[in-house]
Amino acid sequence: xxxxKAEVIVTSPDRNFVTLKLxxxxxxxxxxxxxxxxxxxxxxxxxxxxxxPLLIGSDASRIEDTWQFLYRSAYWRRGPVTMAAIAAVxxxxxxxxxxxxxxxxxxxxxxxxxxxxLAYGHASGxxxxxxxxxxxxxQDQAYRAIRVQTGVPGLKAIxxxxxxxxxxxxxxxxxxxxxxxxxxxxxQEDWDTRSYLRHLPGVFEAVRNEFGPELPLLHxxxxxxxxxQAAKLGKELEPYxxxxxxxxxxxxxxxxxxxxxxxxxxxxxxxxxxxxxxxxKDIVRDQLIDYVRGxxxxxxxxxxxxxxxxxxxLYQIKSGFHGPTDISPVGMAAxxxxxxAIHNFGIQEYMQHGAKTDEVFEQSFTWQNGLLHPGxxxxxxxxxxxxxxxxxxxxxxxxxxxxxxxxxxxxx
Ligand code: EZ4
Ligand code: CO
Numbered sequence: 001x002x003x004x005k006a007e008v009i010v011t012s013p014d015r016n017f018v019t020l021k022l023x024x025x026x027x028x029x030x031x032x033x034x035x036x037x038x039x040x041x042x043x044x045x046x047x048x049x050x051x052x053p054l055l056i057g058s059d060a061s062r063i064e065d066t067w068q069f070l071y072r073s074a075y076w077r078r079g080p081v082t083m084a085a086i087a088a089v090x091x092x093x094x095x096x097x098x099x100x101x102x103x104x105x106x107x108x109x110x111x112x113x114x115x116x117x118l119a120y121g122h123a124s125g126x127x128x129x130x131x132x133x134x135x136x137x138x139q140d141q142a143y144r145a146i147r148v149q150t151g152v153p154g155l156k157a158i159x160x161x162x163x164x165x166x167x168x169x170x171x172x173x174x175x176x177x178x179x180x181x182x183x184x185x186x187x188q189e190d191w192d193t194r195s196y197l198r199h200l201p202g203v204f205e206a207v208r209n210e211f212g213p214e215l216p217l218l219h220x221x222x223x224x225x226x227x228x229q230a231a232k233l234g235k236e237l238e239p240y241x242x243x244x245x246x247x248x249x250x251x252x253x254x255x256x257x258x259x260x261x262x263x264x265x266x267x268x269x270x271x272x273x274x275x276x277x278x279x280x281k282d283i284v285r286d287q288l289i290d291y292v293r294g295x296x297x298x299x300x301x302x303x304x305x306x307x308x309x310x311x312x313x314l315y316q317i318k319s320g321f322h323g324p325t326d327i328s329p330v331g332m333a334a335x336x337x338x339x340x341a342i343h344n345f346g347i348q349e350y351m352q353h354g355a356k357t358d359e360v361f362e363q364s365f366t367w368q369n370g371l372l373h374p375g376x377x378x379x380x381x382x383x384x385x386x387x388x389x390x391x392x393x394x395x396x397x398x399x400x401x402x403x404x405x406x407x408x409x410x411x412x
Contacts, residue, residue, distance in 0.1 A: 001026055001060045001100065006052040008034070008044050011389035014354030016040045016397055017328040019384055020047060020088035022096065024060045030095030031382055032088030033297045033331030036080055037324075038186075038398045046085045050074075055089065061100075063093045067303045083275035083300040090301025091334045091380065099379035105334070106374060109306065109341035116371025117339045118145060119323075119350035120218055120243075124161045124175070126151035128206055134162070135211060144370030145216035145243060145347060150203045152196050157189040159222060159400055186398035191410045193225060197233055204240040216243040216347075218269075223250045223411050227259035234264030243347065244269040244291055244320065250411050257288040269293050272322035276300060277308045284312050291320035291346050297331035298322070302338055309342045318346030325351050329361035330382045336365055336374035348372055360388045 005023035018034040034043045070086045098105040106112055121143040125131030135146055149160040162175045230248035246269045249256035269291035275298055283289050292312050299305045309319055321335045339345045350372060362383045364375030375381045402410050
């Protein structure tokens with residue numbers, strides 16, 4: 001089982017995706033997701049220039065050793081570009097091994113620990129009525145857990161709020177891959193934390209009054225608060241029983257979470273921008289979080305994320321893997337297999353990919369009654385249709401950013 005071909009495929013159906021495809025001399029193929037939103041081509045270069053030459057001629061069956069070799073031999077460790085590249089290799093090798101074994105990947109990871117994965121979707125609205133419609137529309141699509149993001153009076157554009165006007169394609173409003181996000185420069189949005197903090201608790205009160213106490217509700221703070229602001233928000237949201245408050249403070253500061261934790265029992269989730277188990281080490285040991293937000297694509301693959309979750313299980317901390325549409329269908333399926341297998345699965349973020357993406361990536365997962373399942377095809381269960389992929393060349397696209405009213409750059 002020798003790797004004799006490694007292709008890096010860039011395609012942009014609804015948004016940009018980077019995929020690694022490995023082929024072995026005995027005819028097995030495996031796919032890995034290497035998509036790093038807004039910095040995609042840096043991972044392409046890392047793979048093409050530095051990793052592919054190392055893979056050709058190596059043994060595809062040695063997943064752990066290949067991971068350790070790519071991580072340790074480079075000398076330079078960690079970082080989103082490096083870890084997305086290693087992640088793609090790791091996923092592709094697991095895909096090959098599971099296909100060679102004739103099993104869906106979750107079987108190799110220990111077998112299913114549950115029948116399906118509870119998943120949450122992203123509801124949002126500028127006003128309460130739009131938000132309620134969005135929640136209802138998610139419930140109609142079978143979602144049993146909902147992330148709630150809201151417009152704030154006085155702020156024109158905020159990340160995570162779908163707007164019909166911005167959706168040039170018509171149909172249901174989306175904020176994650178609308179054409180407006182493509183272009184040579186990122187879009188600027190507004191931010192004012194005090195306005196946000198004044199407005200948000202009332203929105204959760206209204207949502208609870210309308211939808212009742214059962215529905216799991218989540219919220220993403222996108223790293224925008226100071227520790228004191230986050231502590232205050234966490235406390236004010238306690239009556240509305242959130243499933244979690246995500247990324248309340250900037251990801252680099254573990255001490256910030258300590259302060260937040262001292263003041264609130266609202267569960268905390270963090271880690272979508274983390275890229276190794278080391279980023280989680282102290283906050284897991286100190287029990288400062290309740291959910292691990294890492295993604296297979298950005299944590300270096302299935303191998304290290306499984307280890308991270310086993311470590312987190314010692315502290316009753318569960319998974320909440322990052323699952324926006326910038327994780328490709330390959331990355332999403334890979335983490336569905338992992339979520340199905342581990343004991344301490346919590347919830348899976350699930351934003352549905354666009355129709356073109358679903359034509360490029362042929363997938364076997366199922367979405368039924370609010371539960372995801374990766375399917376029972378051998379391997380990860382995703383194949384890439386090269387003809388479809390070839391129709392959509394790379395297009396420059398950036399995440400938006402925000403500034404305060406006086407022009408100061410603010411945390412993401
Ligand atoms: O901003 O995936 O929880 N989900 C999120 C996402 C991220 C994007 C970044 O690429 O915060 O919307
Ligand atoms: Co987030």
